[in-house]
Amino acid sequence: MSDLEVDPVERRRGAAGHGESAGQHVDVLSARDVPLGGPRAMTVRRTLPQRARTLIGAWCFVDHYGPDDVADTGGMDVAPHPHTGLQTVSWLFSGEIEHRDSLGSHALVRPGELNLMTSGYGISHSEVSTTRTTVLHGVQLWVALPEEHRHTGRDFQHYVPRRVRVDGADIRVFLGSLAGDTSPVPTFTPLLGAELVLDPRSTTSLRVDPGFEHGLLVDEGSVRVDGTLLHPAELGYIGTGGDSLTLTNETDRPARVVLLGGTPFQEQIVMWWNFIGRSHADIVEARAAWENASDRFGSVDGYDGGRLPAPGLPNARIAPRKNPAH
Structure with a gap:
């Protein structure tokens, strides 16, 4: 899934406090609605990242969507887009999504089945809900890669637990x-x-x-x-x-x-659009490579349509994100 929220308002809206029993302290992070773009776009509920917290372990992105009647919302249709420095984790509760990537993977995401894609130095992919889908419901998650593996090779894994x-x-x-x-x-x-x-x-x-x-x-x-x-x-x-x-x-x-x-x-990460790096320069370089159609991200075969263009860079330097001290 592509992060089309270029300049997110990240804020903590949930109450944080101790529970009613002697259990551990639990912070409550509330979601904000984020449209994926287009007049009939589906809307996702995003709880990570936000100002109160950037990461949970290496989990750096949590989108939660549905249940959506695709007859009303149009379903999911995310054109080929790039990723760097992360893994995408797709998990559905209902519906079906067709995945294609520049590694050559062509797979279906179904309820109760894990699809995990590793971008490494660079990959591109598309995600489209299938015609068999009537109700689309699930989560899309990202995992930040540590520095020593940030430029690892592209990979795709499918597993049914x-x-x-x-x-x-x-x-x-x-x-x-x-x-x-x-x-x-x-x-x-x-x-x-x-x-x-x-x-x-x-x-x-x-x-x-x-x-x-x-x-x-x-x-x-x-x-x-x-x-x-x-x-x-x-x-x-x-x-x-x-x-x-x-x-x-x-x-x-x-x-x-x-x-x-x-x-x-x-590690502190720099996260912008669909890229995770360690510096502003990493993001500028990745964006230029995507806009210039370099071999870094490869190409996605079988998608009916064009690529997703990168948004413009912000006027300020993109700062690293970090969690509050535990």
Whole structure:
């Protein structure tokens, strides 16, 4: 997915505070609506990055969309666009998206199936919801690559995780390890990514790595994490140090959440449009390469239409983003 929010207003609108129990401190990050462009464009809810927090582990971008009736919204149609210094993680709850990239990958994104693309030094891809899609609903996530792997080769991985049952939750682990299950998909920093569907009025306790910070994105229902209630589209942030998380579904229907985690990412990143670098010069160079159709990003075959042009650079130097001190 392309980040068309060139000059985002990043702000923390959710309340932060201690929960009602003796659990860990949870910061609540609220989403802002971001259109993907065009008169019939779908709108996504973005919770990361924002001024209060740039990263959770190496997770640097969280877009949450749907459920959208594509007859009304037009679905997803993102023309070929570039990426540098990151991995894209596509995860659907409903619908189907056709992925094409300059590595030559042609794959479908379906519910419960992980598609992970590594940009390395440069890649381009397109994303289009298929004609079989009636309701489009899912998340698009980005992972920042560490400096030593920032220029690694392009790659594409597809993985279908099994369902694991723990207490009152069905869990699918698409990256890392949780609830006794481990994804075989390699990552460049320690990461966790999982979908959890919680039974109505259930409580689930999970052992987690105390060296990880975590983010819990609520898709459906109202979920209490360590005493703090999260509503749909909110992202709860939990810092390092705890070895467990307790999740309670406060509703009479199943609740769905996405749990993200990772060791704190110690590097400052420069993030603009679809590029992640370490300096303003990195961004200028990547943009020029895309606009000049250099071999850095390759080409996407099979998309019916032109490429997505890069927006103009800001007048000021693009500053590094960093998290507040934990």
